[in-house]
Amino acid sequence: MDITSEFWDTSKIKIDYDTEVAYPIHIQFKDTNYVSPIPRNKVITSRYGWRKGRAHKGIDIDLITGDSLYAMFDGVVRFANYSSGHGRTVVVRHFNGLETVYAHLSRYGVKENDTVVAGSYLGKGGTSGNARGSHLHLEMNYKGIPVNPEYLLDFNENNEIRAKDIWITKTWTRPELHSSKRQSKLEIFSTEEEAIASMNREPKVYIVKKGDTLSKISLRNNTSITAICKSNHMKRNSTLRIGQKLIIE
Structure with missing residues (x-):
């Protein structure tokens, strides 16, 4: 098996593949x-x-x-x-x-x-x-x-x-x-x-926007504040940062 026949580039660490990978x-x-x-x-x-x-x-x-x-x-x-x-x-x-x-x-x-x-x-x-x-x-x-x-x-x-x-x-x-x-x-x-x-049940990622609170995010994503805190190892009074990524399960 010749593993060097396709997309073999010795000039860089990461290769740009032009084929889409199917999951799983x-x-x-x-x-x-x-x-x-x-x-x-x-x-x-x-x-x-x-x-x-x-x-x-x-x-x-x-x-x-x-x-x-x-x-x-x-x-x-x-x-x-x-x-x-x-x-x-x-x-x-x-x-x-x-x-x-x-x-x-x-x-x-x-x-x-x-x-x-x-x-x-x-x-x-x-x-x-x-x-x-x-x-x-x-x-x-x-x-x-x-x-x-x-x-x-x-x-x-x-x-x-x-x-x-x-x-x-x-x-x-x-x-x-x-x-x-x-x-x-x-x-x-x-x-x-x-x-x-x-x-079919994989979590999604929510990016915190200006004016967001845990309450608003939970309502928008049909989940609870408790669930968001548990998934992201945070507390209810944790400070949210614009651009922060939250896991929504």
């Missing part, structure tokens, strides 16, 4: 475990989700500068270069359509078009780019769409893949529906039917 997205894994990207216990310091008014499209894993980094699955290196935000970055495309992004490296261990296997050395961790302290910023993308890594993988000591067949709904590709401070409640879909049923 079906991902298959050949194994039940992945290789840890770092040689120590994985401590997540920031999760996929909304962070300081911006979308954080991956997870941050603590490490020490100079720690070796490893490919999580078999694949081919599509990008190994510097990006202003991500710093030194390696992107590996895998045979199931996913790409893993390893950012803030201090040193490269591979180059574009290198074939890697799970566990191959990719480089050294560090603080390059826009990094506050040494860590690995890890993203998992499908055709340019950022997927919440914790929906696909359990970042425990056993390095478990959550399901060999997994269906991804829009909820798990929208950072604004998640908080970078806590793990989202997981509901893994192993059949297309389960995923489609879930999509």
